[in-house]
Amino acid sequence: MTTPSRMPEPYGQGSSANLADILERVLDKGIVIAGDIRINLLDIELLTIKLRLIVASVDKAKEMGIDWWETDPALSSRARRDELTRENAELRERLARLEELEPGRAEKKEAP
């Protein structure tokens, strides 16, 4: 195979290429076109940010204003607690609403 012009030997590519080099290019660079298969761009962007967190340092990410992990239950115990509290409150509210809808049943239950 001939190349269009004289080129130096490739550096650090092929199977030995650093994963961060490849990911930052194929995920983050290149042309963005909405295909027929709609992957929510937000999903990809979120993923990219997650990767960037691995790629860049946490300090740098904070500097860039990226601090979503603090509210991601999978990653932050505080967020997990908040999530549980919120879910609890939501369930209690739903229960109260259901009881309101069926007052008869609730009363029957309370009657001795």
Add this chain to the structure above:
Amino acid sequence: MTGLRYVYAVCRPFGTPLQSQLTGVAGDPPRALTHHGLVAVVSHVPERDFAEEPLRRHLEDLDWLTETARAHQGVIDALTTVTTPLPLRLGTVFHDDSGVRTMMEAREEDFLRTLDRLEGRVEWGVKVYAESEPQESARPAQKAASGRDYLRQRRLQTRSHEETWQKAEAFSTRLHEELSAFAEDARLHPPQNPALSKATGRNVLNAAYLVPRAHSEEFVELVDRTKGEMPGMRIELTGPWAAYSFAGETT
């Protein structure tokens, strides 16, 4: 084979066939789909992996993503040896050939303009790492005789750290200026963390340079000359890549 169409890149028609042993994502060899004066390079991919739901799930799986990203890059890389491809972002998928053609028709002008801008150019990646670890590991040898001694050692250590970063920054800035002056265009990317790159030392510069093929040899020599110029700094050159970092700005 039916299934969906995964698009890697758009380019102008190229005479040379792609390497016959080249397998793309999902193991399907990439093929050329010509429409007007453009070629889309596509693979047939199964719905069970590339329909909306499975694709989204896969994207969260670093192993799948790694394999797919390498396959995607492999095709782009092969294209780069025979033409100037416009790489699309990973995961650009259409239902069928006609979907791909419709997209090419709609973006034809953009593609042609960007192809003109990038024709005959490649991207080189340059990273600088500051290697300060050896100094640190050498330090515990001298044991502090007293609290005051300990504090003095700590202070010296901190100062040497700061000096290292200042030196690294000055060196990177100068190198970036020099390389930018040679290249047609440049981009700064966020520094990489060793978790993915497996590199040692701290990444202080992560840049991409757009260089005509014809000047690539000179560019590589320019980078090579700076290697070893500054003790404690490691310079890493990667490429030639397709112009990933410069393809995005279709206005």
